[in-house]
Amino acid sequence: VVSTETARIVGYEALVRWEHPERGAISPSEFIPVAEDCGLIETIGEWVLRTACLEAANWPKNVRVAVNVSPIQFANPALPAIVTNAIAKAGIHASRLELEITEGVFLDGSKSTDSMFKSLKGIGVRLALDDFGTGYSSLGYLKSAPFDKIKIDQSFVRGAAIDGSRNAAIIKAIVNLASSLNMETTAEGVETQDEIELIRELGCSHIQGYVYGKPARAELVRTALNEGNGAATISGYRVSREQRTKLFRTAMLEVAGERGEVRIRNISATGAMIDGIEFGRDPQSVTLSIELLEGDLMPARVRWAKDGRAGIEFAERFDITRLNSAVDPAKARRAG
Incomplete structure (x- = not known):
């Protein structure tokens, strides 16, 4: 995750991959639904949270780690205790952990949802609304939930720099909405240099995507952060192009x-x-x-x-x- 203002790395999102002995690396889109059906998602989620916090302890103190929290995890009353324990064992400040939450947590509409948000904010962690605009998209979520950031889904970013696309107008509207609520914004799925320029012009505060490199193993990230100066390296194409x-x-x-x-x-x-x-x-x-x-x-x-x-x-x-x-x-x- 890169700041549009400074072009420096301010965080990483923890992505889990299953290293299968026969099938190799398996995407979470394949095994997470199975884990949810088998009742293993909370165990896996807790392990990811603890591991991510421990890894972040090796990074500069100004770099955050973001971890996805599923609706099933969010509904677990023990989540605040799990988060507190993970932070304490890693020895990192709570503000360095950002929990990414999708709109699915609001589906039950229960009071326990508000209580969970209050408990997590009380710990001091940051909260981000992930994939904004792709789900149920009630603006009431933003009014009631104490999010620090809105993550703009890549479906709006993709093709935004191409002439005739309406996506730039949608991104600008989301940025203005977030700004009025004192929330940051991250544009996901940025792949080209002209998209960087557009996202910066639209006022988005952060950029995430392959334009700054593909996902890397923890040890490579650790080395890059400790040996570099925090400046992000652009590796994407110069301009966007439509699907060929x-x-x-x-x-x-x-x-x-x-x-x-x-x-x-x-x-x-x-x-x-x-x-x-x-x-x-x-x-x-x-x-x-x-x-x-x-x-x-x-x-x-x-x-x-x-x-x-x-x-x-x-x-x-x-x-x-x-x-x-x-x-x-x-x-x-x-x-x-």
Whole structure:
């Protein structure tokens, strides 16, 4: 988790993986539902909480650890005692532990929910509302629950930097809501550098996602924190792009009045990857047209080029469903 203001690491989220002796690493999306059905989720959850706190004790004191708490765990009256014990054994300050809670804890609407929130806040831990906007989304939750942070679900972040997306407006509304309630915000699932810039411009306080690296083992995190200066390293793509469809299709390309055949490897509404052409030393300066449909030339520009392949960006959006029934223009020309 990285601060948008300082670009420094302020926390990590604890993610559990099952290292199966035969199947290898198993995602929590596979085994957590089974653990809930078998009545093991509270045991696993307590182990994750204790382990995460012990690991955080090895980090700089300004770095927090976030742990997910399931609705089943939240309903356990012993949870405050379990949290207190985990913090005490690890020897960390309560404010360094952030419990991530989903909207599912509000479903029963009982008074015990309010009592649990009060008990946890009394300990001094931080509370975050996870996956905001994907569940039942009653604003009454924010009025009654003492959250310190709202985590904006990645479904709103994904594609937010693409022209025409409404996601940026939704993110801005959530940020404004959180700010008025004195809550921080974390944008989840950020994968590209232009998304970082957008999230920062929208006023979100924190960023989490693959743009700063994929999940790492505890020992690697410990080493990075203790040997580094806390600055986050960007590793994601520079710009966002829409979901691409794999495609093997020929097309005619026109560059400086000359035409030639290229192969399309994948395509989206905003661009494509092609091969079978070299663009020289300065490919980004090249303007071209591509004939995706017979007789229909679309202006485009080169975004990158390497080893006979190139990524091109269309001058305007293209409806790729039109390719489903269309005849390949290059093949049609050869047949004629």
